[in-house]
Amino acid sequence: MGSLERSGLHGLFAVYKPPGLHWKHLRDTVEFKLLKGLNSKKQYTPKEHIRFLLAPKEGSERGELTLIAKNVPALSEHSLVLGVGRGNKLLTDIYNAHLTKDYTVRGLLGKATDDFSDEGRLIEKTTYDHVTPEKLSRILAVIQGSHQKAMVMYSNLDLKTQEAYEMAVKGLIRPMDKSPMLITGIRCLKFAPPEFLLEIQCMHETQQLLRRVVHEIGLELKSSAVCTQVRRTRDGVFTLEDALLRTQWNIHNIQTSIQKAAPRVEAELEKSQTIALDHPDPVGQSVS
Amino acid sequence: MAMAGTTWRGVCAGVRRARPLLPGQQRSLLPGSAVALLRMRWTAAGKSRSRREAAEAEADAPVYQYVSERARRADRIFTWGFSYTGALGIPSFVQPSADGPAAGRKPRAIQPVPYRLEMDARISSVACGYGFTLLSSQTQDITKVWGMGLNKDSQLGFHRSRKDKSRGYEYVLEPSPVPLPLDRPQETRVLQVACGRAHSLILTDREGVLSMGNNSYGQCGRAVVANEIYSESHQVHRMRDFDGRVVQIVCGQDHSLFLTDKGEVYSCGWGADGQTGLGHYNITSTPTKVGGAIGGVRIVQVATYGDFCLAVSADGDLFGWGNSEYLQLASITEATQVNIPTHLPFSGIGKVKQAACGGTSGAVLNDEGNVFVWGYGILGKGPNLMETALPEMIPPTLFGLSDFNPDVRVSHICCGLSQFAALTNKGELFVWGKNIRGCLGIGRLEDQYFPWRRAW
Numbered sequence: 001m002g003s004l005e006r007s008g009l010h011g012l013f014a015v016y017k018p019p020g021l022h023w024k025h026l027r028d029t030v031e032f033k034l035l036k037g038l039n040s041k042k043q044y045t046p047k048e049h050i051r052f053l054l055a056p057k058e059g060s061e062r063g064e065l066t067l068i069a070k071n072v073p074a075l076s077e078h079s080l081v082l083g084v085g086r087g088n089k090l091l092t093d094i095y096n097a098h099l100t101k102d103y104t105v106r107g108l109l110g111k112a113t114d115d116f117s118d119e120g121r122l123i124e125k126t127t128y129d130h131v132t133p134e135k136l137s138r139i140l141a142v143i144q145g146s147h148q149k150a151m152v153m154y155s156n157l158d159l160k161t162q163e164a165y166e167m168a169v170k171g172l173i174r175p176m177d178k179s180p181m182l183i184t185g186i187r188c189l190k191f192a193p194p195e196f197l198l199e200i201q202c203m204h205e206t207q208q209l210l211r212r213v214v215h216e217i218g219l220e221l222k223s224s225a226v227c228t229q230v231r232r233t234r235d236g237v238f239t240l241e242d243a244l245l246r247t248q249w250n251i252h253n254i255q256t257s258i259q260k261a262a263p264r265v266e267a268e269l270e271k272s273q274t275i276a277l278d279h280p281d282p283v284g285q286s287v288s
Numbered sequence: 289m290a291m292a293g294t295t296w297r298g299v300c301a302g303v304r305r306a307r308p309l310l311p312g313q314q315r316s317l318l319p320g321s322a323v324a325l326l327r328m329r330w331t332a333a334g335k336s337r338s339r340r341e342a343a344e345a346e347a348d349a350p351v352y353q354y355v356s357e358r359a360r361r362a363d364r365i366f367t368w369g370f371s372y373t374g375a376l377g378i379p380s381f382v383q384p385s386a387d388g389p390a391a392g393r394k395p396r397a398i399q400p401v402p403y404r405l406e407m408d409a410r411i412s413s414v415a416c417g418y419g420f421t422l423l424s425s426q427t428q429d430i431t432k433v434w435g436m437g438l439n440k441d442s443q444l445g446f447h448r449s450r451k452d453k454s455r456g457y458e459y460v461l462e463p464s465p466v467p468l469p470l471d472r473p474q475e476t477r478v479l480q481v482a483c484g485r486a487h488s489l490i491l492t493d494r495e496g497v498l499s500m501g502n503n504s505y506g507q508c509g510r511a512v513v514a515n516e517i518y519s520e521s522h523q524v525h526r527m528r529d530f531d532g533r534v535v536q537i538v539c540g541q542d543h544s545l546f547l548t549d550k551g552e553v554y555s556c557g558w559g560a561d562g563q564t565g566l567g568h569y570n571i572t573s574t575p576t577k578v579g580g581a582i583g584g585v586r587i588v589q590v591a592t593y594g595d596f597c598l599a600v601s602a603d604g605d606l607f608g609w610g611n612s613e614y615l616q617l618a619s620i621t622e623a624t625q626v627n628i629p630t631h632l633p634f635s636g637i638g639k640v641k642q643a644a645c646g647g648t649s650g651a652v653l654n655d656e657g658n659v660f661v662w663g664y665g666i667l668g669k670g671p672n673l674m675e676t677a678l679p680e681m682i683p684p685t686l687f688g689l690s691d692f693n694p695d696v697r698v699s700h701i702c703c704g705l706s707q708f709a710a711l712t713n714k715g716e717l718f719v720w721g722k723n724i725r726g727c728l729g730i731g732r733l734e735d736q737y738f739p740w741r742r743a744w
Contacts, residue, residue: 135361
């Protein structure tokens with residue numbers, strides 16, 4: 001690990017996973033390029049370990065990624081977080097911090113399919129000329145409201161305490177254990193029937209559940225909707241700007257990226273640890 | 289390459305194929321790299337055919353229409369809280385029928401979450417009294433007002449009993465038409481209803497204000513009759529001699545306030561706390577114009593619920609009078625009763641748009657959509673803030689303001705005896721305060737110390 005330390009390759013960085021590419025291939029490619037870069041410095045390197053952000057939710061995504069690659073490639077593009085060296089431990093901590101992720105989800109009105117996506121088996125077609133932006137935003141407000149309530153329920157806070165009030169003021173109430181998918185924010189960015197674009201901020205989600213949200217929105221609008229695209233734009237503290245493109249998967253860029261992200265990751269982990277300890281210490285949640 | 293593809297297809301023909309071979313499904317017949325290459329090739333051809341078929345099937349599928357283009361959202365009414373008096377309007381809560389799904393169950397004491405009340409008419413105004421409810425519609429039909437709940441003082445009017453035609457109901461279990469003695473029942477519209485402890489007021493557009501119910505303190509605007517029996521009474525009093533047209537009516541516990549279009553306030557009823565604002569602590573049995581600091585000022589809204597009153601002027605100033613035992617008026621006086629309207633010079637609350645009074649607290653909404661509370665009780669800023677004489681702002685993040693939704697504003701506030709409710713411009717309802725018998729409707733029976741989104 002000596003060369004690893006010298007090259008400063010410990011920490012987390014984000015890469016851009018283009019649609020259609022299996023995440024395993026991506027991980028192998030990045031690992032290969034890292035090894036190539038380290039070898040070219042003519043130093044002895046032991047076997048590297050690059051670990052993916054492993055989590056049960058990612059597990060189900062893994063299965064779905066396979067599905068997605070089968071279908072229209074445009075369905076999922078992600079920025080994925082990888083950890084190198086000692087960053088692997090950071091990955092676990094980040095996972096336990098239960099940070100939110102941002103997604104942009106594109107939906108199409110007028111169709112209902114069995115897997116809630118554009119490529120599933122068609123179940124029903126409906127009209128959608130009665131749908132207006134106001135109706136859509138009202139339904140989104142209802143969805144957000146019920147999820148906010150669920151957040152407080154799953155966070156197991158005693159609402160009668162002053163700490164609970166202060167956390168609610170700062171918007172910090174969120175579950176630190178396992179919970180079903182919770183949407184912390186949802187809003188409509190664009191509405192051009194039959195297409196609409198939603199921005200969803202959520203935690204403990206899977207792609208299947210996100211597509212299901214689009215389907216349920218369609219039902220509430222007394223029409224039907226399918227999801228045509230799911231795109232993760234932010235994962236905790238890593239945004240799309242931090243994600244490295246395929247051309248940038250070399251050791252130099254990865255190093256810079258790790259160094260740039262390190263302070264943000266540390267700050268976020270500190271805050272989350274304070275919350276997890278149920279300490280009555282009001283801190284601000286970063287919205288990056 | 290084409291030949292390799294053919295070979296692959298040939299191999300596969302023997303295998304029973306349920307769907308085209310897609311990437312990710314491994315066939316362990318060929319070595320690694322060859323599989324990858326052939327896999328891609330197979331996918332392209334097979335996929336386009338099934339895609340075409342699927343697209344054709346989709347185009348042929350029938351289109352269902354669930355709502356038409358001009359569908360309008362129906363208004364709905366929900367009730368919740370203590371149901372023993374029948375105030376919720378669902379008879380099966382109070383009297384589970386002998387047959388049917390609720391047979392044999394005890395009457396439901398509390399409805400902890402909002403329950404839909406089916407009404408055919410389009411209801412425009414509702415008011416909750418102490419154990420009774422009034423609903424009104426702006427229709428020109430004969431039936432304009434419905435009442436349910438406690439009727440021991442005829443606060444809901446006279447509802448003839450079906451069993452004994454000479455008697456009236458003491459408890460009305462479902463929304464029943466309130467008979468009103470209007471001159472032109474098919475032209476007059478009812479604009480607003482208001483309920484107090486045991487009396488009600490009904491505001492019409494051209495026939496003045498009607499009052500029913502208990503009049504022991506003159507709150508119905510007519511002379512107090514000694515030993516009057518209020519139950520099963522047919523009497524509905526009409527008040528028309530105001531200078532101008534009445535635009536808003538509010539009921540306190542045992543007093544009534546009327547606001548005219550000229551911006552003047554009239555009051556009548558119980559005055560021991562000075563809640564009539566007429567400069568004395570006696571009963572007033574006719575609506576009398578209120579002076580004091582609001583004389584000559586154009587008032588746009590009045591509010592009261594218990595024994596404390598607030599008035600908002602057109603310029604956004606706030607005036608208060610009545611009970612001050614709970615610091616409601618402690619910012620200007622040490623006295624516990626104030627019987628004349630006085631200006632409340634609160635700084636930092638901006639221009640007041642709307643005021644609401646609880647039993648022991650007050651709340652205002654300013655033109656920026658912020659809510660300020662003061663007084664005693666659960667005010668909405670956590671368990672630590674139980675009393676304050678000066679208004680404190682409730683953090684707007686509690687109403688849903690965030691980076692995600694930066695334009696959330698509170699548009700309307702309302703008070704119960706020890707509860708608050710706020711409606712935002714996004715159409716969300718927030719409630720907080722003491723959760724007496726489930727009156728907050730949040731599904732739990734515990735008190736709520738900060739605004740809670742009422743979502744379902």
